[in-house]
Amino acid sequence: MAGVLGLLVLSGVLVLSGLLVLSGCAAPPPVAKPAVRDDLVVLLPDRDGKTGALALTHEGTERVLDAPYAAARIKEVGHLETGASTPDEVQRVFAEALAAQPPRPVSFLLYFLEGQDTLTPESQQVVQQIFAEIARRPSPEIVIIGHTDRVGSVAANDALSLRRAQKVRDDLVKLGIPADRMQVAGRGEREPLVPTEDEVPEPRNRRVEISVR
């Protein structure tokens, strides 16, 4: 019974569309719909609770996200909605990406005697902690960055800070870390821990930072 009904409906439809074609009626053109998307951007708080900012541009619209969990969504091209997301939504949508995050770099500081590339006695003990951190990571890299205080010219401090980093690198090679896992850099007087006027000695700035990552 249902089969016969179906056949009847089908043949009715066929006849109707056939008539339409014959009469020269074209189907109305499809209405252009905005492209559908499911895009999401969420700004997250840092580990120390601070939050940075993102400048977002979409089809000429610009928005800045600068609060924890501030979010932008695009469900339709041309329509940018800003609002808030939640830790739950972030965990739900981004669980795998977040779980694949590499371990954060860990930094150690070693201090030097003034104007020399010799470590202070206290700093020599920090080397043990560095080794422990290296052992903890697959495919570890070590970045050794030298810093100076502002005594001396910018150029001289660039050279001195690089020499300090190289000296630490050579010491670590002697202790068994492969040289090809280490990189050196000299930041000179650009990144003081304790800001001072030019030419002011400051032992706390005369340091080498070892980043294990």
Next chain:
Amino acid sequence: MTTRFHRVPRLLLVTGGLALLTVWPTPAGADDVGLIKVVKGTVQIERRGQRLPAQVGAKVEPADVVTTGPDGSVGILFADASLLSAGPNSVLVIDQFRFDSTTNQGAFETTLRKGTLSAVSGKIAKQTPDAMKVRTPTTVLGVRGTEFVVRASGPGD
């Protein structure tokens, strides 16, 4: 007068030498862009027409396209200490990376064609706001620090 004339070249020599020290490229790490640190499931790198399986410890280069399968996820550490990680069914293009480890200046641009991304910005973004950018098919993000997530999803993705 003659004394002054003789002193000037020596001074030029000293300052010229110091100038060379600052102009000389930072040794070691100048070529490094990124290193893969986490691989789960299917992850591949497309490079110069070839598809290579991604492995922990493998390098990432500009123009690489990193893709993850339905079971895949990947975490990458970049030379400026920024972290990017992608979830399953993602396509991440490394458009540009350059970094000067003396000045911390540089540029870092990627495109998430589809999928999910989690990011922690590094020294490039900290030194120069918006020098780190993430693009999707619909947006450009200028990064001013520090941690954020992005999903790019269109019909058929």
